[in-house]
Amino acid sequence: MALLLVVLVPSAFPVGGLPALGPVLNPGDGVWGRSAPVSDEAPVVPGLAVPAVISFEANGLAHVSAGSDDDLFLGIGYTHARQRLFQMDLLRRRAAGQLAEVLGASAVESDMFQLDLGLARSAERDWRELPRDAPARQVLLAYSDGVNAAIDELIARDLLPENFVLLGYAPRRWTPVDSLVVQRMFAQSIGFTDLPVTFSFLAKSLPADVFGAWFPEVPAIAQHPYDKGPYRKLPLTPAPVGADPAAHGADPVPGGGGGGGVPAVGGLAPLRERLADLPPGTVNRIGNSNAWAVSGAHTSTGRPMLAADPHLGFSLPAIWYQVEGTSPGYHFTGVTVPGFPAPVLGKTDRFAWGVTNAQRPTSLFYLEATDPARPDQYHWQGEWRPMTLVRNRIGVRGEEPREHVTRLTAHGPVLQTQGVATSLWWSGALPSDNLSALLNGLRAKDTTAFRASLSSWSAPALNFVYASPEDIGAFTVGVTPQVEGHDVALPLPGDGSADVAGAIPVAALPAVHDPADGVVVSANQREVTGDYPYRYSTSYGFPDQGWRAATLTAALSGATGRTADDMAALQLDERDELAVMLVPQLLKALQGKELAGAGSDLRAALAGWDLRASTGSAQAEFFERFATALVRRTFQPWWDQYHVPQDPDGWLPLSSGKSSPVKDVLRATVARWVVSDPGNRFFSLPDGTRRDATAVLREAFDEAVGQPAGQHTVRFPSLLGVPALDEGPFPAGGNSRTVNALSGETAEAGTAGPSWRFVVDWSAPQGAARAICPCGQSENPSSPWWANGVEPWRRGEYWQVAEGPAAEPVSTVKWRLKPR
Amino acid sequence: MSKRNVVVFAATTVVLSAALLLGWWWATVLVAAFAGFAVGKVWLPVVAAMTAWATAILWTGGAPDTARVLSAMVLANRDLGWLVLVITAVYAALLASAGAWTGATVRRVGNRGPDNARG
Numbered sequence: 001m002a003l004l005l006v007v008l009v010p011s012a013f014p015v016g017g018l019p020a021l022g023p024v025l026n027p028g029d030g031v032w033g034r035s036a037p038v039s040d041e042a043p044v045v046p047g048l049a050v051p052a053v054i055s056f057e058a059n060g061l062a063h064v065s066a067g068s069d070d071d072l073f074l075g076i077g078y079t080h081a082r083q084r085l086f087q088m089d090l091l092r093r094r095a096a097g098q099l100a101e102v103l104g105a106s107a108v109e110s111d112m113f114q115l116d117l118g119l120a121r122s123a124e125r126d127w128r129e130l131p132r133d134a135p136a137r138q139v140l141l142a143y144s145d146g147v148n149a150a151i152d153e154l155i156a157r158d159l160l161p162e163n164f165v166l167l168g169y170a171p172r173r174w175t176p177v178d179s180l181v182v183q184r185m186f187a188q189s190i191g192f193t194d195l196p197v198t199f200s201f202l203a204k205s206l207p208a209d210v211f212g213a214w215f216p217e218v219p220a221i222a223q224h225p226y227d228k229g230p231y232r233k234l235p236l237t238p239a240p241v242g243a244d245p246a247a248h249g250a251d252p253v254p255g256g257g258g259g260g261g262v263p264a265v266g267g268l269a270p271l272r273e274r275l276a277d278l279p280p281g282t283v284n285r286i287g288n289s290n291a292w293a294v295s296g297a298h299t300s301t302g303r304p305m306l307a308a309d310p311h312l313g314f315s316l317p318a319i320w321y322q323v324e325g326t327s328p329g330y331h332f333t334g335v336t337v338p339g340f341p342a343p344v345l346g347k348t349d350r351f352a353w354g355v356t357n358a359q360r361p362t363s364l365f366y367l368e369a370t371d372p373a374r375p376d377q378y379h380w381q382g383e384w385r386p387m388t389l390v391r392n393r394i395g396v397r398g399e400e401p402r403e404h405v406t407r408l409t410a411h412g413p414v415l416q417t418q419g420v421a422t423s424l425w426w427s428g429a430l431p432s433d434n435l436s437a438l439l440n441g442l443r444a445k446d447t448t449a450f451r452a453s454l455s456s457w458s459a460p461a462l463n464f465v466y467a468s469p470e471d472i473g474a475f476t477v478g479v480t481p482q483v484e485g486h487d488v489a490l491p492l493p494g495d496g497s498a499d500v501a502g503a504i505p506v507a508a509l510p511a512v513h514d515p516a517d518g519v520v521v522s523a524n525q526r527e528v529t530g531d532y533p534y535r536y537s538t539s540y541g542f543p544d545q546g547w548r549a550a551t552l553t554a555a556l557s558g559a560t561g562r563t564a565d566d567m568a569a570l571q572l573d574e575r576d577e578l579a580v581m582l583v584p585q586l587l588k589a590l591q592g593k594e595l596a597g598a599g600s601d602l603r604a605a606l607a608g609w610d611l612r613a614s615t616g617s618a619q620a621e622f623f624e625r626f627a628t629a630l631v632r633r634t635f636q637p638w639w640d641q642y643h644v645p646q647d648p649d650g651w652l653p654l655s656s657g658k659s660s661p662v663k664d665v666l667r668a669t670v671a672r673w674v675v676s677d678p679g680n681r682f683f684s685l686p687d688g689t690r691r692d693a694t695a696v697l698r699e700a701f702d703e704a705v706g707q708p709a710g711q712h713t714v715r716f717p718s719l720l721g722v723p724a725l726d727e728g729p730f731p732a733g734g735n736s737r738t739v740n741a742l743s744g745e746t747a748e749a750g751t752a753g754p755s756w757r758f759v760v761d762w763s764a765p766q767g768a769a770r771a772i773c774p775c776g777q778s779e780n781p782s783s784p785w786w787a788n789g790v791e792p793w794r795r796g797e798y799w800q801v802a803e804g805p806a807a808e809p810v811s812t813v814k815w816r817l818k819p820r
Numbered sequence: 821m822s823k824r825n826v827v828v829f830a831a832t833t834v835v836l837s838a839a840l841l842l843g844w845w846w847a848t849v850l851v852a853a854f855a856g857f858a859v860g861k862v863w864l865p866v867v868a869a870m871t872a873w874a875t876a877i878l879w880t881g882g883a884p885d886t887a888r889v890l891s892a893m894v895l896a897n898r899d900l901g902w903l904v905l906v907i908t909a910v911y912a913a914l915l916a917s918a919g920a921w922t923g924a925t926v927r928r929v930g931n932r933g934p935d936n937a938r939g
Contacts, residue, residue, distance in 0.1 A: 003914075003917065003918045003921060004918045004919075004922060006918075007849075007914045007915055007917075008849070008918070011845065011846070011915065012846075021911060022845035022846060023843075023845065025845070025908050025911055025912075026840055026844070026845035027840045027841060027873065027876035027877045027879070027880050028840050028841045028844065028845075028880075029843035030843070030845070031886055031890060032876075032877050032880045032882075032883060032886055033877075033879075033880025033882060033883075033886070034882070034886065158843070162886065162889065166893070720893070722892055722896070723896060724891075724892035724893070724895075724896045724897055724898050725889075725892045725893070725898070780889075781888075781889045781892065782882060782885035782886060782888070782889050
């Protein structure tokens with residue numbers, strides 16, 4: 001009897017963190033048999049109006065061909081769910097703060113943060129406000145039908161991804177709100193930043209003139225804005241004081257007026273700590289994407305070309321799912337986010353586009369005036385107001401549900417409640433109908449209509465770079481908040497004196513169309529010059545200083561006879577502009593210095609270096625150490641002098657080996673001083689000891705020589721955080737300054753970079769394209785389409801984009817969808 | 821092996837394979853208990869049940885791939901798929917043992933009769 005109990009209890013019930021063994025291990029509907037290869041099928045799909053075909057190439061690239069527009073998006077939903085259902089479920093759960101329900105207590109912090117951020121609140125509002133006759137509504141419903149048809153089928157055939165079985169739950173029905181919440185999660189991962197919090201530590205520690213000298217408004221190195229002006233100063237477009245749907249200017253508390261409020265005290269350390277503990281992708285930490293277009297004057301064919309490679313954190317499966325969609329009203333190829341029906345980057349028959357992150361701040365942090373004697377109130381516009389309280393219940397796997405209260409001021413959710421209450425105005429919470437904008441863009445007959453269709457885009461702030469057979473250009477989209485008299489890249493007072501006054505009107509946002517030099521480059525550099533008449537980005541408001549834009553502009557300007565192969569080769573370029581600036585200066589500084597052993601060898605090696613961060617380059621590896629040492633040697637004495645504090649993320653200590661936007665800005669600043677201001681006062685020590693650039697360069701060189709050599713690698717982590725499912729680490733080149741970018745927690749361990757490389761040549765009537773993702777189309781680790789793009793991506797190869805009839809001969813598997 | 825044992829072995833294997841393909845893992849205990857009662861032995865139902873599990877897992881296809889993925893997720897090593905298969909076999913044996921032992925015990929107690937039971 002005892003044996004019976006010992007065996008049956010863990011078979012039927014979860015014990016000690018293990019799932020119930022019976023349902024998991026049984027051959028029928030347990031984990032076994034869920035690795036069935038994708039093969040020809042003819043499923044009956046409820047909701048489908050007429051038969052549709054989904055075909056797959058040998059590498060897994062998908063083509064959805066449907067007889068109606070609704071069926072197209074139903075087919076895309078069906079395909080997404082058949083290939084990425086667990087990822088989709090994780091995405092919607094994570095976005096909406098429902099992760100702990102399936103993952104347990106370890107996800108509670110993430111859930112609380114997401115509930116505060118309010119993606120679900122915003123998505124529900126968007127769905128409510130979407131007009132009944134809006135095509136986007138139909139598309140979302142059709143997409144949901146497709147996902148749900150796949151869920152039903154996977155359950156019926158015992159083919160749900162094994163992660164569902166291991167975690168012991170089945171996915172609930174997909175809804176349009178789920179798609180909208182996934183869209184906002186994507187916007188969050190690339191558009192929500194905490195840089196104002198990080199730099200607030202510095203702004204508070206450093207005298208204003210020192211802060212301004214080290215962290216200038218326009219980055220210190222030469223800039224290559226794509227919109228060089230002239231600019232127009234137009235009246236601001238109205239924008240709400242609070243972006244979150246639950247945030248509103250509450251009525252004053254009766255009898256609570258006057259008093260003047262309590263000045264903000266304390267720091268933002270608790271918020272920094274909170275943000276540091278959240279999963280990767282919660283806060284944008286990567287600013288590297290490239291997109292460029294050249295006119296026919298520069299190409300061998302006389303037609304424009306486009307190249308784009310959005311840089312994101314790598315994962316298996318990746319955030320992208322490449323698909324060709326064909327229906328009476330649409331024909332496109334591009335990358336979609338599983339859970340969302342339309343492509344974010346790609347091409348139609350008439351034009352192609354890429355996107356990069358735009359520089360301007362859209363995450364505004366407000367230091368609210370509060371009083372311990374007045375709990376849940378804040379002082380705004382001269383009155384005490386009650387905070388709006390949203391009570392949330394967080395389901396926790398294996399434990400009792402937790403209660404979490406989200407507090408909102410007029411500006412938005414309070415993200416820090418300890419010390420000074422800090423709320424967030426984030427453009428990602430604004431009303432959004434980005435899907436309508438994208439759908440209109442996909443149907444646009446020309447690039448003028450394409451631009452017009454995207455004018456209603458709210459967030460994230462992006463640059464769209466485009467090329468058609470006739471023209472090229474770039475434009476930014478997204479709401480750009482303006483606050484009179486304040487730097488929005490630092491925390492703002494919440495008393496009403498720094499409320500959002502409006503947004504830059506669309507007509508005044510950076511844009512360029514068919515520039516005279518025939519080259520458009522967007523690589524996260526500041527899009528405008530210092531003459532731009534609105535408050536825009538600062539060197540410390542965005543983690544990119546403009547290095548890649550310099551490389552691309554130099555490579556493309558004036559060049560002729562360029563081919564698509566040249567565009568692809570440029571995507572792999574690893575020229576390091578910081579090395580271009582500093583290595584000649586370093587070699588000059590080392591002239592006459594006695595060097596022996598490793599120091600002598602490294603000097604000789606640097607003299608012969610091609611200044612590229614190539615795979616295995618000892619010089620590139622040494623230079624990275626040297627550049628870090630140069631920042632430390634220059635600024636550490638001042639850091640100590642001004643008592644710059646530590647931060648939980650390790651971004652502020654200059655001795656830390658972690659990558660950091662603070663160090664990125666300081667590298668640019670010190671590089672400019674070395675080149676054009678070698679006697680800058682900050683090379684000297686705070687005690688008055690004189691030093692110049694030469695002395696500091698020598699010190700940094702000696703320090704770097706004495707450090708052990710490392711190896712730059714790239715790794716593609718499993719989305720589940722299961723190291724044994726990672727690909728890599730592999731030796732890799734590139735760094736955060738090279739066109740072929742690579743970045744990560746440390747400079748050596750890259751986990752982010754070009755998440756999709758895409759090149760389009762408009763010499764063919766409908767455009768000839770190639771693309772590669774360092775991932776696979778399937779989320780199933782047993783599938784041949786799991787990580788099959790990694791190796792070709794590492795070799796710099798591409799997969800040809802086959803469209804229309806050309807996709808037919810390369811398709812190896814077909815699903816012929818039949819209506820019920 | 822007697823004819824009776826062969827029949828019980830075959831019946832156990834076939835019935836349990838079919839039940840397992842329906843997802844009825846608990847049938848392992850029940851079928852093994854019946855078989856244990858029928859033959860009065862533990863080893864035969866256990867071997868038959870393990871054969872049924874192996875048959876059903878092979879029937880579903882992709883066992884080596886699944887085992888590799890599971891070993892990566894649970895054992896943090898992609899190359900320990902064989903161990904996942906061993907663990908599954910041991911688990912199936914335990915389920916069957918519990919059932920078979922119960923069945924065989926009931927048979928033994930029944931064979932003693934009320935008088936014998938009184939001793």
